[in-house]
Amino acid sequence: AERQQALRRMTRAMAAAVDIEIDAYVLVGFVGVRKLIDAIGGKGNVVMTQGALGHSGAQGRAKGFKSVVANFPDVKVINEEPADWDVTKVARIWDSVLTQNPDIAGAFFHNDDMALAANQVMKQKGREGIIIGGVDAMPPAVQAVLDGTMLATVRNPSCRIHGWSVAAGVAAVQGGEKAGTDIPNYILADGPVITKETAPGHLWLQKNFLI
Secondary structure: OHHHHHHHHHHHHHHOOHHHHHHHHHHHHHHHHHHHHHHOOOOEEEEEEEOOOOOHHHHHHHHHHHHHHOOOOOEEEEEOOEOOOOHHHHHHHHHHHHHHOOOOOEEEEOOHHHHHHHHHHHHHOOOOOOEEEEEOOOHHHHHHHHOOOOOEEEOOOHHHHHHHHHHHHHHHHHHOOOEOOOEOOOOOOOOOEEOOOOHHHHHHHHHOOOO
């Protein structure tokens, strides 16, 4: 009974961290897209390739994307199909997008795997001038930033989101802290934008399990 009570307290405390996850996903989309829009000069045709529409991460990244694009009237979103995190579906979508649109300035992808998959299609069609941004900052994508294949990728702060949620639960169980009073209702879990300048340091942090 005591263990069940402790688990219930931890669950309640962790529930207070839900806003961390949602806000962080929006922030990931916002900072990544802002970097992309700046790189294309605030104008031109852009594509957003989404993850799964029912996924909170994809919803947040789309919200971040739209909040940036809304401030740039010369940016036209020509496609925002969901690829459901599926690189095979990405290839089909991008084969069609490239065929139908001869002028694309930039593309934002809800994760790096999809960005790199689309880049392969771009290469096959001789369309490598499209500026690409992604999310997750996994080593292959960070390397792609270094070699110029991608403009940038944003670190998904999932380790902070989930780790801090657990920390909130531990604080409730061991310290008796209460959500909304002792434990803040909002904690910002931001992820850095990885550019060519910051990529080497980020790879070192990843190698040493520091991020």
